[in-house]
Amino acid sequence: MTPSEQADGRSPNRPRPVLDALSRAYWEGAGRGELAIQRCEECGHYQHPPRPLCERCASADFGYPAVSGRGVVHSFTTNHQRNVAGFEQAVPYVNLIVELEEQPQLYLLSDLPAGESDWVASGAPVEVVFEPIEAAEGEAIALPQFRPAGG
Amino acid sequence: MWAGRGKTAVVGIGFSQLTRTHERPLGQLAIEACRAAIADAGIEPSRIDGLATHPDQPFRGAGNRAGEDLVPAAFLIDHLDIGPEVEWYAQVSAGLIPSAIIEALNALMAGACTYALVWRAMHRPAGTYGAWREPFAGGDSQFTAPHGYTSPFQLHAVAYQRYMHRYGATREEMASLVTNSRANAQLNEAAFFNGTPMSIDDYLAARMISEPICLFDCDIPVEGCAALVLTTAERARDLPRPPAYVAAWGQHTAPRPTYVNYMLDDYMACGASTAGKLWSRSGLGPGDVDAAQLYDGFSPSTYYWLEAAGFCPEGEAHAFVQDGRIALGGELPVNTFGGSLSEGRLHGMGHIAEAARQVSGRAGPRQVEGAEVSVALDGSPLLRGGGLLFTREA
Numbered sequence: 001m002t003p004s005e006q007a008d009g010r011s012p013n014r015p016r017p018v019l020d021a022l023s024r025a026y027w028e029g030a031g032r033g034e035l036a037i038q039r040c041e042e043c044g045h046y047q048h049p050p051r052p053l054c055e056r057c058a059s060a061d062f063g064y065p066a067v068s069g070r071g072v073v074h075s076f077t078t079n080h081q082r083n084v085a086g087f088e089q090a091v092p093y094v095n096l097i098v099e100l101e102e103q104p105q106l107y108l109l110s111d112l113p114a115g116e117s118d119w120v121a122s123g124a125p126v127e128v129v130f131e132p133i134e135a136a137e138g139e140a141i142a143l144p145q146f147r148p149a150g151g
Numbered sequence: 152m153w154a155g156r157g158k159t160a161v162v163g164i165g166f167s168q169l170t171r172t173h174e175r176p177l178g179q180l181a182i183e184a185c186r187a188a189i190a191d192a193g194i195e196p197s198r199i200d201g202l203a204t205h206p207d208q209p210f211r212g213a214g215n216r217a218g219e220d221l222v223p224a225a226f227l228i229d230h231l232d233i234g235p236e237v238e239w240y241a242q243v244s245a246g247l248i249p250s251a252i253i254e255a256l257n258a259l260m261a262g263a264c265t266y267a268l269v270w271r272a273m274h275r276p277a278g279t280y281g282a283w284r285e286p287f288a289g290g291d292s293q294f295t296a297p298h299g300y301t302s303p304f305q306l307h308a309v310a311y312q313r314y315m316h317r318y319g320a321t322r323e324e325m326a327s328l329v330t331n332s333r334a335n336a337q338l339n340e341a342a343f344f345n346g347t348p349m350s351i352d353d354y355l356a357a358r359m360i361s362e363p364i365c366l367f368d369c370d371i372p373v374e375g376c377a378a379l380v381l382t383t384a385e386r387a388r389d390l391p392r393p394p395a396y397v398a399a400w401g402q403h404t405a406p407r408p409t410y411v412n413y414m415l416d417d418y419m420a421c422g423a424s425t426a427g428k429l430w431s432r433s434g435l436g437p438g439d440v441d442a443a444q445l446y447d448g449f450s451p452s453t454y455y456w457l458e459a460a461g462f463c464p465e466g467e468a469h470a471f472v473q474d475g476r477i478a479l480g481g482e483l484p485v486n487t488f489g490g491s492l493s494e495g496r497l498h499g500m501g502h503i504a505e506a507a508r509q510v511s512g513r514a515g516p517r518q519v520e521g522a523e524v525s526v527a528l529d530g531s532p533l534l535r536g537g538g539l540l541f542t543r544e545a
Contacts, residue, residue, distance in 0.1 A: 012299055014296075014297045014298075014299070015283065015285060015286060015287060015288040015292075015296040015297050016286065016287050016288065016297065017287075017288055017289075017293035017294075017297055018287050018288060018289035018290075018293055019293075020289065020290075020293075023293055023294075027293075048294075048411075048412075049291055049294045049409055049411050049412075051409075055406075074313065074414070075309040075310070075312045075313040075316070075414075075415075076309065076312060077305055077308035077309050077312055077361040077362055077363075077364075078359070078361070078362040079299065079300075079305060079308075079360075079361045079362075080358065080359045080360060080361065080362070081279075081302070081304070081360045081361065082279070083279060083281070083282050083283065083301065083302050084282070084283045084296065084299045084300075084301050084302075085282070085283055085284045085285070085286070086286075086299075087299040090299065093299055095298060095299065095300045095305060095309070095361075097309050097412075097414070105414075107411075107412045107414065109294060109295060109298060109300055109411055109412070110298055111298040111299060111300070122312070122313070122316040133297065136287040136288075136289075143297055143298070
């Protein structure tokens, strides 16, 4: 898809996140331009989405440090089905799973900024960008998306 | 070896009509399937004293009214002419139907009931199946829906894409698996796609849903019900039909990530966790299996089961399914009834019914000659599925 197609009304009208006690730091961090990933204060394990307990040591003591935002494409799909309200005009669009560089198997599901998607391939190095959105209660947050590293 | 091997059996199988649209209340179809299963077992309905099901519907917005779009145990107690003395029932809250069958097997062995009826009633909603309609996304969905990622086929697409990338698998190879199931469905009069053959070219020309998942990689949602009657081996020997003895059951108990991050390695770990229990409990192995019924809600799941259960080495299922190896008459006939892809989406009950039929010599024109052992492995395998291993002899 081309940027002009996106400008022709193909940008999705996204479902808005309902922030909760576990997710607020992630979304508010994105609103500041930081990828804030839950990290166990006991053992240093990162996990995403945020969980009530550390999946490695069961600690409940967490921080949400900003990570580099760099990683590689683990896998991806191009969606053709009009199956998500707000994305009907956006098809075809890409979802990708990024493996963040901070830890093996630390995955983040995302999509792409409006524009070229031809570069997407398993193993491609990527970096985060942020698309401003509103959360359910109107909070100004942002959606982490990815583009080619150094692009 | 499991002390329960050969102590219980499937003795009756019944299906309702499988329809593409919701024409009759689901409760009517469930009664039709349950009566058929009880008649098939050759017992009076009053002998049924145990009930188990997984009543939930696997998509948002359905499962609202008993008898209309879901069939809980209470509905059958009220409407099926079973005995007044139902001793026991169970409704599993998550997972596919193996969990309900396992409950019934354990109840039979514990003496909690004598004849158990297990059913799975599936509703097929109007409109786009499982579409996301909400403007807000809470819970784990807040990490997926704002990105336009909400459907099981999308989760499967990223894992299958990874599989293809890692092992060099192609869509042409998958065509062999999918058209094999469609060919088998031509020998199954109950199958939704009986009478509708599919060629390799038909498969390759299908529209994409979420690449590399195309329309024919998705099972066919139907409205309908399948039911089983189970009893102890001692009672089974006195019934008119040959029993399918339960050699083992298995549930997956591997750690399971949130669905946001379902990855290929997780599918494999969960499949191995389930299948491994079947082999260790029965003393049998994949080399003993004469026919394999491997879940195919989405076609790549069958690859994962072939590898996780040890029918072929990891990464080789895409090659294993070539050259007629999984066809009737091949080395390992797979989904001999057509699978969910071609019989219809009964959430694994079709696979279990077929495994039972094969070892009791009741699979008709698709019977695998001399089948002594057949396995049903249900689940993606990541979703909380399970497996059942059946044998001809107790």
